[in-house]
Amino acid sequence: MLRSVLAALLALMLPGAALAAPAYGPELEGFDYPFPVERYAFTSQRQPLQMAYLDVRPEKPNGRTAVLLHGKNFCAATWESQIRALTGAGYRVIAPDQVGFCKSSKPAAYQFTFRQLAENTRALLDTLGIARPILVGHSTGGMLAAHYALLYPKDVAQLVLVNPIGLEDWSAKGVPPTSVEQWYQRELKVSAESIRAYETATYYAGQWEPRYEPWVTMLAGLNAGPGKEAVAWDSALLYDMILTQPVVYRLPQIAVPTLLMIGQKDNTAIGKDLAPPEMRASLGNYPELGKAAAKAIPGAKLVEFPALGHAPQMSDPEGFNRALIAGISVP
Secondary structure, three states, rough: OOHHHHHHHHHHHHHHHOOOOOOOOOOOOOOOOOOEEEEEEEOOOOOEEEEEEEEEEOOOOOOEEEEOOOOOOOOOHHHHHHHHHHOOOOEEEEOOOOOOOOOOOOOOOOOHHHHHHHHHHHHHHHHOOOOOOOEEOOOOOHHHHHHHHHHHHHHOOOOEEEEOOOOOHHHHHHHOOOOOOHHHHHOOOOOOOHHHHHHHHOOOOOOOHHHHHHHHHHHHHHHHHHHHHHHHHHHHHHHHHHHHHHOOOHHHHHOEEEEEEEEOOOOOOOOOOOOHHHOOOOOOHHHHHHHHHHHHHHOOOOEOOOOOOOOOHOOOHHHHHHHHHHHHHOO
């Protein structure tokens, strides 16, 4: 992690250096994680794959395990603050990189579905001997966590959804059909500047801080590296998965205790820029979406962060961690 932070700081200190991100490998080789990275090798859809994951154990175990599921533009490493807080409170923490993301495999041909990613995650947890974990899913990881809970309701102790996407059907609301090839061409143009601008407006409610820079470097370096075509292609497939598999219609079927943690200044809507101008303002209204989701999911509890955006766990890690640990302290 130290090399990654130093690279980000150097980019900020040197004139013009921020324009040139480091080039990381297709499995994020060269970018250090804050904890040792493990590998889970398995076969899926007739091909050998591997999932990178973090398995961090507490000094004083409380017997419970939290599984942290990252979002589309995030990785297991971005959960660092939560991992430290949870292990400090006695939880064992598993944080995987899903197939197609970060330090995991980038298959050239793969049918990405939330069911498949849930099955991959379940297989990893079975291998580790973990039963009935607490699932914490952020953004796209929230969609995955919801699908996991729908598939394996008896095997989830608690579900925590942090600004999950999929709480509205963007295609039905006016985002036009976008082909995988179109997504691919868009992803090939990703840069540190475009990442920083998007994250400032959406993740951090317009407030940029230098401490976010390593995560820009992480993504920009992955997209600028020798495997950029493979990275962009899997990213395109994943965008197609997100837009075509909204979970909003199945929220009433979730049958596990659920905690929603929603930054109120979030305005995330995949493909919003492609929608007709008159419709854009109505998409990604998280104050409304969070309340609607809490009403739809039986018995769900809602925690709102009035001043935070799409990534409350990164904008205010201390406040978020207190709320998270309080919310999962009672089984």
